[in-house]
Amino acid sequence: MRIGFLDCFAGMSSSRFIGALASAGVPEQILQDAVDALDIGARLELMHVKRSNIATIKAYISFDISENGLNFSHDFLRSFQDEKVNNKQLLGTIQALISNASLPVKAKKLILETFQNLAEAQAKISGLPIEEISFHEIKALNTIVGVTVCCVACVWLKIDQWYVSPLNVGSGIKKDSKGFLPIPTPVTLELLGNEVLIYASGPQKELLTPTCAALLKALKTSYQPCPPILISRIGYGGGRMEYDNLPNFLRLCVGTTTKGKNTQSVIGEIVIVEAEFAKSSQDALIELQTHLYANGAKFVYTVPIYSVFNQMTDKVVIFCLPEHADEMRRFLFQRLKTAYVHWRIEKYENLIHYDENVNTPWGKIKVIVGQLLNNQIVSVVPDKTTCRSIAKAHDLSTVEIEETVKRLFFSGKS
Incomplete structure (x- = not known):
């Protein structure tokens, strides 16, 4: 099992993440190809800088600028510049840009999920529909480029599970287009959820951006302690400046779980689906279980049920991940002709x-x-x-x- 561990003692930004990914061995050409695939005049520069006397890679995103400023000949850029375009249209424009770009399919899915996470969190915090929110988090073009490059690099690394240390989110007050906000911002906290360890140390500024919080959510990052791993790559992504009391870089460790370890070692949620149906033959039960396993069931068993009227039925019990629960319930209703299906969500932990x-x-x-x-x-x-x-x-x-x-x-x- 391939593990990616993000050590966020100085928080996390997309530029530092890009630097750490490059430092950990993602080829520069892969990163440049991701930028070029967007075709919006963006450029990526990787610079070798020292932070706290540690050699790091600093990523810098810029754009081709003509005498009259940015070249907005591209449909996406014209929509992005147009103040009359509402935020729902803006999100749709970004989705169209990513969908039409020559990017890996898995990377596209990750990018789109990141921006959807960001939009939904902003809408919830604002108490407004997505089309009415002030979607200022993606009003910076380099945010779109940064997320794209990060996602393409993550897919290239083929990480099975991401882990992250307790997050240094920063402190203080920040100014945005609508006024002043506390750090961490409400959107950042909404994206992190209620099971993440956070703290504030170092300079009074935003150390964890909402964009990275949305990306961590899209990566299905685990905030549980990282299991023992054999480290094969280490990357250091440098920030823009030096801090007096904090090493301003993001450390990425890539490795594999110790040889022989069970790769399903997680704490998560499992859905248990149950249904009773007419007594069936042994062959029919085997066929039923075979189909359920083929469609995502983790464990299936059947038991005979004896009613008070001496009638016999069978009961099937299915354990599956939440994303497969709807398919399991639909199949049971269609295949078994049962009148009802019970299901519940439980926590589980594998050793x-x-x-x-x-x-x-x-x-x-x-x-x-x-x-x-x-x-x-x-x-x-x-x-x-x-x-x-x-x-x-x-x-x-x-x-x-x-x-x-x-x-x-x-x-x-x-």
Whole structure:
């Protein structure tokens, strides 16, 4: 499982993220191609600068400017400049620009989701429909270019799961086109949600932009502790200036989970869908389960139900991710002709599992270790076949061998 860990001790901006991605090995040509694909006269410059005596890459976005200013011959730029264009049209114009650009499909989806997140958060905070909000967060052209480059680079890295440290959001007051706002802004907090650890340290200014908060949400970033990883790449994205009391750069670590670990180790939500239907043959039940697994079910089982009238029915129970729940319910209604379907959302957590060898008086014995995302080890299971074989050879009980292996495992960790 490929992990991306963002260390946001100085917050996060799209320019620092681009610099960190480039520093971590994303080819400059990939980034330049993303800029060129927009075809709006934008330029990306990557500069090597030092921040707190650390070599970083600073990204700078500019635009081709004629004697009369920006060249607004492009339909998108004309719409962007036109003050009469309302914000719903502006969002639609951006969506059309991204949809028509020669960008990877996954990157397009990520970009569009980022701007949709931003619009929905602004609408909720303003208490207005999207078409009536003051969508000033995307009134800067470099915001659109920055998000595009970040998303293309993220897709190129092929990260399976993003993690982020507690976020330094900054503090103070900022001025925008509508007045003054506290830092972090209400839009930023709305995008982060209620399960994110934030704090303020360093200069009194905005360290985490709303755009990056929207991007983190689109990346399905986990704010749980990052699992143990083997780091393969490290990138440093430099900010515009040096701070007296804060290293102004974003650190990106890319790596993989330790060999042998279960890649499904997450805390999240699962939907449980249940339905009763007429008693079916074994072949029909197998066919039902096969179809459900093929369409996104994580786990399926059926049980017989006996009613008070001595009538027999079957009950199917499906565990699936939230994005597959609608399809599961629709299928059950159509296929089973049932009158009702029950469903509920529950929290779940999977252990991280990995193998480890323990040195014992009888040689090395493999154990399977179960670990929570906070690195706490909660189970150690010695290989039972090996333990039984050793117990038989030395006239000992299998339980005694297993307990000795566990004790030696934990003594080696202390």
